[in-house]
Amino acid sequence: MSITRIASAAISVLLVSCSGDDTESRQDAVADAGAAVMPFDLDATTHRFEPTDDGLVETVYADDPDDSANIRLIRDHLVEEEQKFERGNYGDPETIHGDEMPGLAELEAAAADVDVTFEETPDGARLVFRTDDPALVDALRRWGEAQTVDHGEHADQS
Numbered sequence: 001m002s003i004t005r006i007a008s009a010a011i012s013v014l015l016v017s018c019s020g021d022d023t024e025s026r027q028d029a030v031a032d033a034g035a036a037v038m039p040f041d042l043d044a045t046t047h048r049f050e051p052t053d054d055g056l057v058e059t060v061y062a063d064d065p066d067d068s069a070n071i072r073l074i075r076d077h078l079v080e081e082e083q084k085f086e087r088g089n090y091g092d093p094e095t096i097h098g099d100e101m102p103g104l105a106e107l108e109a110a111a112a113d114v115d116v117t118f119e120e121t122p123d124g125a126r127l128v129f130r131t132d133d134p135a136l137v138d139a140l141r142r143w144g145e146a147q148t149v150d151h152g153e154h155a156d157q158s
Contacts, residue, residue, distance in 0.1 A: 038092075040073035045124070048156040049144030054130045055114070056140040058147075061124035074124040082118040082127055087111060093147070103143030110136055 040060070044067060048059040060078060062070040081092060088111030090104055107114060114136055117128045129140050148157065 038096075039077055040070045044070050045074060046156050047147065049148050051141045051144060052128075052130075053137075054132070055137055056129045056144045057126055058129070058144065059121060059124065059126040061121060065123040067123075071124055075120060078125040078127055079118050082116050085111065085114070085116045085127070085129075093143075096150075101143065102146045103139035103141070106136060106139035107143060114140070 040062075044064065045060055045062055048057075048061070050057045050059070058078075060074045062074065064070075084090070084092065085107075088108050090108050093101065094104060110133065113131055113133050115130045117130070119126050119128060131137055131140070
């Protein structure tokens with residue numbers, strides 16, 4: 001079974017285990033907190049979290065590839081996040097998702113062992129997280145899965 005299918009199955013289990021009202025309430029709270037942290041329009045953009053053999057790729061893209069304003073805001077934000085994550089500052093995701101977010105404590109504690117790289121995409125940008133530590137690869141995957149669930153309609157669920 002591929003990593004993507006495993007991640008999709010885990011997300012499905014999480015969604016089924018939560019009642020619809022609880023999941024929707026959490027996603028609404030995450031959207032509200034996200035709007036205070038992220039400068040781009042959440043309703044006009046999408047997050048994607050893809051596990052890799054050595055970590056995770058977080059991509060944020062404008063739903064309209066001609067939306068230059070949101071593309072610029074996505075890029076500006078992810079450049080800032082790259083710098084913060086490299087220093088072990090995961091405060092923005094913590095503000096949005098809470099301090100009990102899966103994988104968060106491990107990532108903050110071992111930031112020096114995770115390489116974070118910013119890359120532009122035609123319709124936004126991505127952060128590539130890489131590590132040689134299997135425990136941190138697992139933490140990154142859990143962190144990405146939690147964000148996918150929390151972002152709901154603002155995340156690529158495939």
